[in-house]
Amino acid sequence: AQTVTQSQPEMSVQEAETVTLSCTYDTSENNYYLFWYKQPPSRQMILVIRQEAYKQQNATENRFSVNFQKAAKSFSLKISDSQLGDTAMYFCAFMYGGGSNYKLTFGKGTLLTVNP
Amino acid sequence: NAGVTQTPKFQVLKTGQSMTLQCAQDMNHNSMYWYRQDPGMGLRLIYYSASEGTTDKGEVPNGYNVSRLNKREFSLRLESAAPSQTSVYFCASSAQKGGGTSRYSNQPQHFGDGTRLSIL
Numbered sequence: 121a122q123t124v125t126q127s128q129p130e131m132s133v134q135e136a137e138t139v140t141l142s143c144t145y146d147t148s149e150n151n152y153y154l155f156w157y158k159q160p161p162s163r164q165m166i167l168v169i170r171q172e173a174y175k176q177q178n179a180t181e182n183r184f185s186v187n188f189q190k191a192a193k194s195f196s197l198k199i200s201d202s203q204l205g206d207t208a209m210y211f212c213a214f215m216y217g218g219g220s221n222y223k224l225t226f227g228k229g230t231l232l233t234v235n236p
Numbered sequence: 237n238a239g240v241t242q243t244p245k246f247q248v249l250k251t252g253q254s255m256t257l258q259c260a261q262d263m264n265h266n267s268m269y270w271y272r273q274d275p276g277m278g279l280r281l282i283y284y285s286a287s288e289g290t291t292d293k294g295e296v297p298n299g300y301n302v303s304r305l306n307k308r309e310f311s312l313r314l315e316s317a318a319p320s321q322t323s324v325y326f327c328a329s330s331a332q333k334g335g336g337t338s339r340y341s342n343q344p345q346h347f348g349d350g351t352r353l354s355i356l
Contacts, residue, residue: 129276155344165279165326165347211278223269223294224328224345226278 122147124214126227133202134235140187141197141230143212153215154188154195155224160208168210171195202234238262242327242348249317249355257312257351259327267330268310269294269345270302272323279326285310317355325351 123146133139145154156168171179171188178186183203187196199206212227243258261268266287271279271294281294285304299321301313310329314321328345 124278163324163350165328167344167346170344223281223284224279226280228276228278 122149122152122214122216122225124212124225124227126210126212126230128230129228130231130233132233132235133199135202135204137202138198138200139202139232141199141210141212141232143195143197143227145193145195145212145214147193147214147216149216151216154186155213155215156184156186156195156197157211157213157226158206158208159211159229160205165211169197199232204234204236206232207234208232240327240329240346240348242325242351244351245349246352247354249314249353251317251319251355253317253355255314255317255353257314257325257327257353258309259311259348260309261327261329261346262308263329263331263346264307265329265331265346266307268304269328269330270300270310270312271326271328272296272321273326273350274323282312282325314353319355321353322355323353325353 125144152173154171158166158168169179169181169184178188183200185198209229209231211229213224215224240261269284270282273279280296282300283302285291288307291302303311327348330345
């Protein structure tokens, strides 16, 4: 079974600064996908960024980028130029790419607070 | 552009009562999922449906049943609610297909806004 670990329950950052959220996972599979979801106080689950395990290039989406280290099974999220609207719970998630169920396994989340 | 719609948004039940949470998606997605979110636990999969007509247990299925009524709708039923089922419930859908026809497809899951369920 796959497991996803987010070792930082809470983090804070000053507006306009950069912050990195950590995520490690455990799997014996080679074909899988990784995701970061954001959950603001409104409770919506919003996809931030995704990474295919077979791609060596790190994914980027505007101010969000990942550092994907496959051998180390690490998938950290970097938020540049932090904004107040980035305040949210962030979840790292793993999805096995084979079979037919495509289930997501989530970490327990990191609560990020952006301070003015 | 509704996406995934969950009803109700809030519900309070008494122990032993039954309840069905409704979920509908308008994106023509094949796969649908039910999660529960508890403080400090992240989201945990209750049941999922990889395609119309199929359902399978997830990580925490006990005390729940599901019905994939058609391609659009996937309901979650609590037959006899217990306080331990107090949680926020999320429905999600994705375009993933069964059978691995798109081996490297990475369609993300789209989530509804959640249902906050309290059981007294």
